[in-house]
Amino acid sequence: MTIAAVVFDWAGTTVDYGSKAPIVAFSSAFKTYGISISEEQIRKDIGLSKLEHIKKIFQDSAAQNAWKKEFNQPFDLNFATETVYTKFNDLISAQLKATSYLKPGLYKLMVYFKEHNIKMATTSGYYKSMLNQIIPLAADQGYHPEINITAEDTAGIGRPAPAMLQMAITKLGLTSAAQVIKVGDTLNDILEGKNAHCISVGVVEGSNLMGLSVTEFLSLTNQERAKRKHDVRIQFEKAGADYVIDNLDDLIAIIEKLNHSNQD
Secondary structure (H helix, E strand, O other): OOOOEEEEOOEOOOEOOOOHHHHHHHHHHHHOOOOOOOHHHHHOOEOEOHHHHHHHHOOOHHHHHHHHHHHOOOOOHHHHHHHHHHHHHHHHHHHHHHHOOEOOOHHHHHHHHHHOOOEEEEEOOOOHHHHHHHHHHHHOOOOOOOEEEOHHHHOOOOOOOOHHHHHHHHHOOOOOHHHEEEEEOOHHHHHHHHHOOOEEEEEOOOOOOOOOOHHHHHOOOHHHHHHHHHHHHHHHHHOOOOEEEOOHHHHHHHHHHHHHHHHO
């Protein structure tokens, strides 16, 4: 059985080196209402649907207390979540346009996929309104996934549940998850892949877990880069990743290895 398809995440995996867009928009949206949240606090749950992510942040008592101080009324989770989400949507557009550049190695990988008839799809924590802004920008750079699934397609069920990934597999016309590789830059991506019984692959450089822009990464010493990469790799492996790669074009060797072993 050969690899028939690869399903990617978006920000931090195929575009937006360092997954900066959602971080900036989240931070600014919460700050609008007097709530300061750290980048680390935001990044630990990146990969969830945006509404679920906001709810998760509001589980922190400090966030609730800041909200109550700002509004001078009892905390209402649904109202707070919807309010911040609306502001997030207002802010994310500019960030998406500024960060929707393909990550290194993706174009080479797409050429390989075309030569070997490997299908491409995506699942994302973004909603369709956000993806509708990214997709044409990525297409202008030559990236054309066949299927793009969000939690809106699965009755609100996002990662780490397998629903989006399973729908992508079905829409690609495949029946075996064992023929599919899920590639992502967050722990929720890895868990999504494992829960769908796909092969899970984590990307280290430019990932949400790394959290560095290209400039920030290149400014590190070789020793610092090796340490940061090692730390991210360990996190992916603890989450159950079948493989961990530095860059997207490293995926080619894994596909070749899997196809070869399946022929033995």
